[in-house]
Structure formats: structure tokens, C-alpha cells
Amino acid sequence: MNPGEVFIRLENDPEVDARTVQDAIFTHIRNSTFVTVANVDGYLGKAFEMGYAAAYGIRILTIEPVEDPNLAGYTQRLDAVFPSWRGSKSRR
Numbered sequence: 001m002n003p004g005e006v007f008i009r010l011e012n013d014p015e016v017d018a019r020t021v022q023d024a025i026f027t028h029i030r031n032s033t034f035v036t037v038a039n040v041d042g043y044l045g046k047a048f049e050m051g052y053a054a055a056y057g058i059r060i061l062t063i064e065p066v067e068d069p070n071l072a073g074y075t076q077r078l079d080a081v082f083p084s085w086r087g088s089k090s091r092r
Contacts, residue, residue: 026052034059036078037066050074 013021026049029035035053037060053060054074061078079085 022048025049029053029058030056032058034061036061036063037075038063047071 029049029052032053035049035058037047037050050060050066050071054071060071060075061081062075063078065077066072066075
């Protein structure tokens with residue numbers, strides 16, 4: 001909804017401050033078994049949400065390898081966990 005801004009907003013995000021939106025995302029992460037991250041072309045960089053998930057012991061599955069050495073040890077490739085995932089052949 002707000003291209004070029006530092007804090008990205010999606011169409012379904014409520015019209016509230018950024019912290020309230022982020023806190024809602026954290027609640028979803030805490031209630032999850034795993035988080036899937038599509039870090040296409042390095043878009044996410046050092047993702048705040050990935051660190052949060054790691055701190056809570058939530059499994060992090062990624063589409064692309066994570067380059068950040070602080071986060072890489074907490075992640076697994078999605079196609080390694082789910083070999084029949086439809087994108088696995090196109091991502092190798």
C-alpha cells in the first residue's frame with residue numbers, strides 16, 4: 001500500500017500505528033508452528049520477524065538461503081523439509 005516507505009503496509013493491515021501492526025505480527029508468529037520466509041533477492045535483509053521467531057523457538061523455513069550468519073543457523077530451506085514442494089526444482 002505504501003511503496004518506497006521504510007515500514008511496508010499491506011492492504012489488510014489496520015489503520016493504526018506501525019507498532020500495533022508489528023505487535024499483531026508477533027502474536028501470529030507466537031501462535032505458529034513454523035514461519036515461512038520468502039526472502040526473494042534479499043528483500044528482507046536482517047528480518048526483525050525472523051529474530052523474533054528464533055527467540056521463541058519457532059521453526060523458520062526459507063525459500064532462499066539466508067546469508068546473515070546470525071540468522072542462518074536458525075533456518076532451514078523449505079525444499080529440504082518438504083522435498084515435493086512445487087518450487088523446489090526451480091530454486092536449485
